[in-house]
Each structure stands twice: as C-alpha cells, then as structure tokens.
Ligand SMILES: Nc1ncnc2c1ncn2[C@@H]1O[C@H](COP(=O)(O)OP(=O)(O)OP(=O)(O)O)[C@@H](O)[C@H]1O
C-alpha cells in the first residue's frame with residue numbers, strides 16, 4: 388500500500404542517534420554522501436558500509452524498516468547498474484551480438500549500485516532519526532549566515548516543513564481517492580500504456596483540487612494565527628549542541644580521514 | 653442478496669511503528685433488504701469494515717460471503733463484487749472529476765462496460781433517485797453545484813452502478829440543515845424503491861435512529877451490540893460509557909423518567925416522545 392513508503396519518514400526512538408542535534412546529523416549526512424564519492428575501491432566501501440551499519444545498530448531502527456524504504460527506489464538502482472554494466476570499455480568477460488560486459492564495467496556497476504544503496508540508506512537514516520520539525524529548524528539555523536547575503540533561510544525552512552508535513556496527508560488523500568474510484572469500477576492495473584495513463588485522470592484531478600483546498604485552509608489558518616514571516620520570530624524549542632555532538636564530530640572527522648586514506652590502499 | 657461476515661480481522665501496517673488492529677474479529681449477517689446503521693467511537697473501525705465489504709481491503713484473516721460467494725478469496729474477480737456493492741466514501745464530492753455531472757455519473761457504468769443507451773438510462777435514473785433534475789444539471793460542471801447537490805451527484809455516481817448493497821460512510825457530514833433533511837429522505841427513498849441493503853455509518857444518533865431497521869455498535873474493532881434501534885438506544889449508560897450519545901429524544905425521556913415516577917418511554921424521535929408523554933398524562937388522569 389501507498390503508506391508503506393518509508394522514505395522521509397520518522398521512526399520514533401530515544402537512541403543516541405535520535406538525540407543528536409539536527410545540525411550535526413545534516414552535516415554528517417552531507418559528509419557521508421561526499422565520502423561515498425571519494426571512495427574508489429572495495430575496502431573503502433567496506434569501511435563506509437560498516438560505519439553506516441554501526442550507526443543503524445546504535446539508532447535501533449529495525450533493518451526491515453530501512454530496507455522496505457529501499458524497495459521504492461529499486462528500479463533506479465537496477466537501471467543504473469545495467470547502464471554501467473554495458474557501457475564501459477575494457478577487458479571483455481562476456482559477449483553477445485552488440486552487447487558486451489567488461490571486467491571494468493562489472494566493477495563500476497557494482498560500485499555504483501553499492502554507492503546508491505549506501506547513499507539512500509545514509510540519507511534516510513537522517514530523516515528516520517530526526518523529527519521533521521527539528522530537521523527544518525536545524526536547516527534554518529545552518530542557512531542563517533546566508534540570510535545576510537539574501538538567502539531566504541526562514542522561508543526555505545518553512546517550505547520544507549510544510550512539504551514534509553503534508554506528504555502523509557497527501558498520501559492519505561491519494562489512497563482515499565484511488566479507493567473511491569476503484570469502488571466505481573475504475574481499473575488501474577490492466578490495459579496498454581495509453582489507457583493506463585488515461586486511468587490516472589480520475590485520480591489526478593481530484594488530487595489537484597484537494598491540494599489546493601488543503602493549501603488554502605493552511606494559509607488561512609496561518610494568517611488567523613498572525614503569521615508574518617521569519618522576522619523577530621522566537622521558537623519554543625531552542626536547539627543546542629551537546630557533548631554527544633562533539634563526540635559525533637570527532638568520529639566524523641576520523642571517518643573522513645580513513646575514507647580518504649582508503650584511496651591509497 | 654445476503655451478506656455474511658465471519659471473524660474479520662485487519663491490521664494496518666503490520667510490523668511498522670504505526671501498527672493498528674482496526675478490526676478484531678467482526679462477524680454479522682444481513683439477510684434481507686433493510687437499512688443498517690453502524691455507530692461507534694472514532695477509530696472503532698467502521699470505515700475499515702465498509703472497505704472490506706467491497707474488496708478494497710483484503711482482510712488479514714476471516715471471510716466475507718456475498719450471496720454465498722466468498723469475496724475474500726484470492727482469485728475472486730473484484731469488478732463483479734464492486735458491481736453488486738456500492739460504496740460512497742465520506743465527502744464523496746471530493747472525488748468528482750469529469751467536466752459535466754452526467755459524465756461523472758456515467759463513469760461507474762462505463763467502467764462496467766455497458767452499452768451507450770444503457771449508460772444513459774442509468775444516469776437519468778440515478779440523478780432522478782437522488783432528486784436532481786437531469787435537464788438542469790446534466791451538462792453543468794459539478795464544480796458549479798452547491799455543496800448538497802455535489803454530494804447528491806456523487807451518490808448518483810454510485811447508484812448508477814445499480815448495486816444491490818449500498819454502503820454510505822457518513823453521508824450527512826457537513827451538510828446544512830435543509831440538505832441534511834433531503835439526504836435522509838433520499839436514503840429512505842432509495843432503499844424503498846430499489847430494495848437495497850443499505851449500510852450507513854453515522855455519528856448522528858438521531859439520523860441513525862430515524863433511518864435504521866437495525867443498529868450495529870462498534871468499539872475497538874469489534875461489534876459489541878447488534879439489535880433494533882429501540883433496544884440499542886435503551887442502553888443509555890453503556891453507550892455513554894463508550895463516549896457515544898443517544899438520540900436527543902431518548903436522552904430527554906431518560907431525564908424525565910428520573911424526575912417523574914412511573915413515566916417510561918423509549919423513543920427514537922421527538923414525535924414518539926410527545927406521543928408517550930401524551931399517553932402518560934392520559935393514564936395519570
Ligand atoms: N490507512 C490507514 N493506515 C493506518 N491506519 C489506519 C488507516 N486507516 C485507518 N487506520 C486506523 O485504523 C483504525 C480504524 O479506523 P477507521 O477509519 O476504520 O475508523 P472509523 O470507525 O471509521 O473512525 P471515524 O469515525 O473517525 O471515521 C483507527 O485506529 C485508525 O487510526
């Protein structure tokens with residue numbers, strides 16, 4: 388069902404990872420993603436994967452839950468793998484008509500797939516262990532220095548908050564509309580591509596209208612509570628770095644060092 | 653047309669943080685055309701139950717038989733099921749999408765693969781059943797109708813499939829008093845004219861009392877009472893312990909009988925209560 392998509396979802400918990408400041412987690416995730424592109428051999432990936440799974444173990448988010456999120460992007464991973472598999476020149480391992488698989492291609496495809504999987508798991512670890520509100524608060528704080536040069540950091544953060552907040556609402560709405568049209572005999576599963584695309588109309592139009600209705604209600608509710616932008620706005624929960632964040636920073640720098648060193652193994 | 657529900661269980665998002673047991677062993681039978689009210693606290697599983705009955709959700713365990721045919725079977729063709737069983741969701745007007753009312757009402761029959769003439773006949777009949785004038789609304793965009801008319805157009809879209817069982821999830825929610833009264837009359841009329849089994853979920857006890865031949869009370873995914881409306885609404889204390897109310901007339905009668913010795917009444921409507929008071933005064937004198 389549509390609700391089973393776990394990407395971007397929060398998994399409630401009280402682990403050390405959950406308690407880290409959102410800013411730490413955002414930076415760590417960015418560093419981790421960058422590190423994945425620094426890695427160029429098997430050992431590097433092994434280290435990256437081991438580190439990630441250590442973090443997962445500490446966070447106590449069930450593996451099953453994380454992998455369920457991966458199935459949603461399985462197609463993208465498979466596509467990348469196949470493209471890389473056939474597109475790289477080098478020592479030929481297998482050949483058939485115009486298709487050939489090379490040793491280098493196989494290696495590149497495997498690396499790419501592993502890189503994508505780690506990247507997705509890594510970034511979903513951030514959203515799984517951080518409340519959306521904390522995440523956007525953290526982002527706003529991080530972007531704050533940039534507001535001096537005209538980056539609307541508060542607005543960006545607010546847009547993200549709203550988007551995150553309404554993902555489940557819109558999914559629920561979609562689910563309801565699909566069911567309602569199915570109840571009227573709509574069939575989304577059979578027929579050729581064109582008729583399937585056409586079958587989406589009874590879903591998309593009501594969904595559009597619903598989104599506008601929801602947006603309008605939200606705007607009204609915000610205005611009724613005197614929302615007037617980010618200027619002079621205080622917040623209920625101040626975010627602060629703690630000792631755990633310092634420890635995380637040390638570990639992160641160590642990790643980055645090891646990863647860079649791994650290029651010369 | 654009969655419905656037979658056997659020990660239905662359903663769990664939302666099993667093994668996930670939001671795991672919820674929405675139905676926890678629901679069983680009931682319906683054997684003849686009638687209106688059945690379903691009441692229960694919010695989250696008690698009413699909507700989930702309705703969605704099972706036309707195959708939108710597959711139960712975690714348990715079976716449903718419609719006319720003796722098992723619809724929870726893996727291989728069952730669900731289009732057949734949905735042809736026989738219409739489900740009107742809460743706020744059905746949110747699902748309107750066609751350019752005109754007539755086209756929208758025709759969506760269901762078209763999906764059944766009917767002939768053009770047959771579709772047209774059904775659209776006319778359905779609009780007539782819900783009290784909309786075909787010539788007036790057929791070529792109008794549904795977005796131009798009033799709230800109550802939109803709701804009726806959406807219900808016509810399900811009635812046009814000519815189901816033998818019609819399920820309505822809170823059809824009265826958010827209607828103004830006039831549209832509300834019209835909706836009550838409409839449901840009664842549809843039941844009478846089309847000889848349907850109607851299952852209706854509502855939070856409005858007066859509506860349930862007025863419409864239902866039988867009432868199912870749900871709590872925490874189970875059916876805990878299943879009886880005629882008089883018998884159900886007599887159990888004032890049990891219902892209020894569950895956070896449910898009784899029709900206003902029943903509540904007033906309850907209060908009077910506490911103050912006035914010998915007065916006993918078990919009304920569903922103000923009319924019945926007035927009759928009982930009249931009767932009581934006559935016997936007293
Ligand atoms: N799509 C869903 N995913 C997960 N849980 C759900 C979903 N739909 C309903 N639930 C949960 O299942 C339980 C029963 O919900 P259901 O909608 O059937 O209740 P209801 O009796 O119709 O309530 P209401 O009177 O508020 O409409 C609730 O606890 C609800 O939170």
Ligand SMILES: [Mg+2]
Pocket residue numbers: 698699700821
């Ligand atoms: Mg409901």
